Amino acid sequence: MLLDFALPAHDRKLIPEGRLSGPMPWVIAIMLFLTLLIAAMGLSLAYAIRNGGDDLAQQATVQIIEPDPIERATQKVAVSRVLRELPEIADVNSVPDGEVRNLLKPWLGNDVIDADIPVPALIDIRFKKAPDGATIRALKRRLEPVAPKIRIDSHSSWMAPFFDLMSSLIFLTFAIFLLLLIATSAVVILAVRSTLNTHRGTIEIMHMMGGTDLQAARLFQRRVALDALLGGVVGFGAAAAVILTLGGRIAAVEPALLADASLPWYGWLILAIIPLAVMGLAMLMARWTVVSALKKML
Amino acid sequence: MSFLRAGYLACPPCIWRVFELMQSVVEFDNVGLRYGTGAETLTDLSFTLYPGSFYFLTGASGAGKTSLLKLLYLAHRPSRGAIRMFGHDAITLPRDRLPGFRRRIGVVFQDFRLVPHLSTFDNIALPLRIAGIQEKDLRSPVTEMLDWIGLTERADARPATLSGGEQQRVAIARAVIGRPEMLVADEPTGNVDPEMARRLLQLFAALNKLGTTVVVATHDIHLLQEIEGAQMMRLDKGRLSDPTGSLRHPPRPLVLKN
Structure with a gap:
């Protein structure tokens, strides 16, 4: 050519x-x-x-929907500890309560957020590979003994x-x-x-x-x-x-x-x-x- | 050699036939040519052209001269019959082998068919370049040819700026520059003065002496007298008559009359 x-x-x-x-x-x-x-x-x-x-598909957020703030804090620590021990989890990031309240301020307003209303505790986790539904369900079963009112939102589901x-x-x-x-x-x-x-x-x-x-x-x-x-x-x-x-x-x-x-x-x-x-x-x-x-x- | 297997050597006349086949440049056997569904333009043509011979092809307008020449320079295949060329069956010749055969044939077209955007030099050099001749090797023969046809001064001129006669000389130079084994010329002297016509015929004769078979289609019956030993093929309504009776016999030696 x-x-x-x-x-x-x-x-x-x-x-x-x-x-x-x-x-x-x-x-x-x-x-x-x-x-x-x-x-x-x-x-x-x-x-x-x-x-x-x-990156997003590997991430999930664990919500502890416990109304009692002391019990919520205790469960948050316990759940974080369990999560860090799991081999399929690469990273665990406990979101500070102040940051969660700041995230909600645009929707609920300063006055409401500053009042003593229950706000779920959040823990951001990152899996080593993008989880499927079965993995999320298994994780939830594993965490429920520590925190019965728990919810896991996989980012891949809404993505x-x-x-x-x-x-x-x-x-x-x-x-x-x-x-x-x-x-x-x-x-x-x-x-x-x-x-x-x-x-x-x-x-x-x-x-x-x-x-x-x-x-x-x-x-x-x-x-x-x-x-x-x-x-x-x-x-x-x-x-x-x-x-x-x-x-x-x-x-x-x-x-x-x-x-x-x-x-x-x-x-x-x-x-x-x-x-x-x-x-x-x-x-x-x-x-x-x-x-x-x-x-x-x- | 298929003719050996065909048993041609079984009898002396057959041996002569084998000799003829080996010697002929072109052999037509009962050839007919028809364009589309019309009547036959050429009918029952059977003749042999021998190496180093000179033929004039004459006939009235529409007799089929150009059609016969087209068969000779492989622009058409016949509708029927057999054509052998340079020892090969030209009818069944694969298309990819045609260029090799065409390089052995020089053609002077009636309408010259010069490449309009090429100079005189480039038009004449075209067959050599197509054949893959190196630039350093073709400059000398092309220059010599330009000198021969008297157009050295017009080497850079485009065909549109040349007169009809000059264009015809370029067309002839282009046809002969590669020293073809067969030269086919359609009315090559139609647009030149008698003196130039004679010079061009001398060029054809010189090539012929070197072994080129020449076929010249012409209306000009006087040209026939210029070259002694030349034979005449006459076409009449697509059929060939052979007034000199020479087409089926080896040609006589060629002598250019003074």
């Missing part, structure tokens, strides 16, 4: 350069810009789910619809990515066919002089490759500018889950490979189109 790209200067003259270039690089640039944006979106979502999502939505969006971005690649291939095929028709006379003369199908195909491959390269550079530049700008704004947004939706380093690598892959795809499409068309000639 690389050798096909490096045509001697005199062979390049057989298909004038001004014909295929023109709208073609710009169309490829636009298609690639959209392809890269959708790829970046898919990669960021996947990264966010893998990082933030997995599940969100993860489903994210997974659907990732599939959607992948489908759009494939559609854009198909559309780019179709654009290349149409452009090559148009150019082939324009230069049919030259190709026929080459054929009559013993030129092979691949010799003709190489002429088109090179032109298409150059157009795709130019379009790729423009498309990548524009897409990178948009991704960096949006990335900066997303990073400034709370909560932290959105901050995880940034493009990782390997995402940039994949984005850089896409224009090169599209160039290779365009060259293959050009070769296939020309060879298929020429096979109809004797």
Whole structure:
């Protein structure tokens, strides 16, 4: 393929350069810009789910709903001790009562919270791996002898619809990515066919002089490759500018889950490979189109 | 060699036939050509072209000269019959082997068919470049050819800026630059003055002396007198007549008349 790209200067003259270039690089640039944006979106979502999502799914909150504050405090200590001894628990963080009351202030108001109303004791725990329903139920059974009025909220349970939505969006971005690649291939095929028709006379003369199908195909491959390269550079530049700008704004947004939706380093690598892959795809499409068309000639 | 297995050596006439097959450049056997569902353009053509021979193909307009030439330079396959070319069956020849055969044939098209965006030099060099000749090796023969056809000064000119006669000379130079084994020319002197026509015929004759089989389609009956030993194939409504009776016999040595 690389050798096909490096045509001697005199062979390049057989298909004038001004014909295929023109709208073609710009169309490829636009298609690639959209392809890269959708790829970046898919990669960021996947990264966010893998990082933030997995982290959240491993977490759970243990609530001790005991009205008596002294008994609640005693149970909190006892539950914390049991939790620290369990091998499936990676981390136990007993949330101070003051912090819990601060969390409730926006909903209940300062006056109500400062009054002596019962507020559940909270213990944040992190499992070594995301727990399923059976694990949560087993944990509850284990803790009930120590604290009968206990409730365990697994974050994965309330995150599940969100993860489903994210997974659907990732599939959607992948489908759009494939559609854009198909559309780019179709654009290349149409452009090559148009150019082939324009230069049919030259190709026929080459054929009559013993030129092979691949010799003709190489002429088109090179032109298409150059157009795709130019379009790729423009498309990548524009897409990178948009991704960096949006990335900066997303990073400034709370909560932290959105901050995880940034493009990782390997995402940039994949984005850089896409224009090169599209160039290779365009060259293959050009070769296939020309060879298929020429096979109809004797 | 399939003809050995076919028992051709069983009798002396058959041995002569085997010799003929080995010697012929082109052999047509009962060939017919039909475009689409129309009437046959060429009918029952049977003839043999020998190496180093010179043929004029004549006939009225519409007689089928260009169609016959298209069969000779492998632009069409016949509707029926058999064609052997350079010792191979040209009908069943796989498509991927056609380029190799076409490189052995030089063609002068009636409408020249020069590549419009290439210079005179590049048009003439095209067959050599297609054949993979290195740039350093083709500069000398192309320059020599440009000198021969008197267009050295126009080496960088595009075909659109050349006169009809100049374009025809470029087309001829392009056809002969690769020293083809067979040269097929369709009205090659139609647009040039008599002196240039004679020079071009001398070029054809010189190539012919080097062993190239030449087939020239022409309306100009006077050209036939220019080359002694040349044979005439006459097409009449798609059928071949052989007024010199030479198509089925080895050709006489060629002499260019002064």
